[in-house]
Amino acid sequence: MTSATPSSERRVSARIGAISESATLAVDAKAKALKAAGRPVIGFGAGEPDFPTPDYIVEAAVEACRNPKYHRYTPAGGLPELKAAIAAKTLRDSGYEVDASQVLVTNGGKQAIYEAFAAILDPGDEVIVPAPYWTTYPESIRLAGGVPVEVVADETTGYRVSVEQLEAARTERTKVVLFVSPSNPTGSVYSEADARAIGEWAAEKGLWVLTDEIYEHLVYGDAKFTSLPVLVPALRDKCIIVNGVAKTYAMTGWRVGWVIAPQDVIKAATNLQSHATSNVSNVAQVAALAAVSGNLDAVAEMRKAFDRRRQTMVKMLNEIDGVFCPTPEGAFYAYPSVKELIGKEIRGKRPQSSVELAALILDEVEVAVVPGEAFGTPGYLRLSYALGDEDLVEGVSRIQKLLAEAKA
Structure with missing residues (x-):
């Protein structure tokens, strides 16, 4: 039986050492690092509008x-x-x-x-x-x-x-x-x-x-x-x-x-x-x-764009066998269930969790999504639709093509 490390020997306090890194920021940072290296990565990780401040x-x-x-x-x-x-x-x-x-x-x-x-x-x-x-x-x-x-x-x-x-x-x-x-x-x-x-x-x-x-x-x-x-x-x-x-x-x-x-x-x-x-x-x-x-004109314009992207993303995600995505009514995220894809073979690999599935998506088609484990519910992915229409369609299209290869 291993005893806990004495407080005097800890370099980082137990309280702070127990904190997990923000998964959403980690995914966004990795996507940006790959982009900076010249990779054509599309990131659905960050929860921020793609519009400039008014x-x-x-x-x-x-x-x-x-x-x-x-x-x-x-x-x-x-x-x-x-x-x-x-x-x-x-x-x-x-x-x-x-x-x-x-x-x-x-x-x-x-x-x-x-x-x-x-x-x-x-x-x-x-x-x-x-x-x-x-x-x-x-x-x-x-x-x-x-x-x-x-x-x-x-x-x-x-x-x-x-x-x-x-x-x-x-x-x-x-x-x-x-x-x-x-x-x-x-x-x-x-x-x-x-x-x-x-x-x-x-x-x-x-x-x-x-x-x-x-x-x-x-x-x-x-x-x-x-x-x-x-x-x-x-x-x-x-x-x-x-x-x-x-x-x-x-x-x-x-x-x-x-x-x-x-x-x-x-x-x-x-x-x-x-x-x-x-x-x-x-x-x-x-x-x-x-x-x-001030007034709310700027958010009204953003909301129109988000609404359009929301409908596009949900439609495309629900076209993938093994994916079910309820239509979100607010914010700018879709949260599809991918539970039916866990354990299936995709390009020679069998992801055993949504963490592994998200990693596979990033490695194979260079699209960054956040796994449901980050939000307390394994078996899901979070995708932000706060990005340009062309990138959104391209990114989800890549995911569609990859996941279409899933087999038992």
């Missing part, structure tokens, strides 16, 4: 660079004018009225998620996490001392969990339930009735809800975004919203997100941020101010 936002940042006011430290919790604008934007877009004192501006959505969990979790507190989930949620929970408890939904329900599943996962240690609609990685969107049922259940059980609204403006067809604390006002005192400018305004690299929560939680999270990073870059904050204060 000009008026960029110009606001340029002006901020020239203003000495922004060359200095500013409040750790965010520029007061940006916090006020985020509160106004939240009322405009979702009908949820909050005060600027309930807003914390963060270095992107990931910091928002971690700080929110860190502010309310004590060691051993459980968080119910519907799966498939975005890779960062469980790691943020663990870093904050919590325990993620997965509740799995599959393609038969459109990747949506039920109240009955959530209740079955609840224990005396449960403190928070995570709610994400539209979803990364599946693109699923909960109906108003289903969202309300989950919110009412959480309120009845006295649970906190953390809801990620980053894809609020990217919904298609008859699907509608609904903000949980608007549907269920009883949640207001135990609801945390995380959001940001990354997806709506094609600003993934600007790194501006935010937390909206009760004032005591915001105060605690702001204290944490004051020691971790201090204020978000002032130039990026001014750009975000221009974004959230």
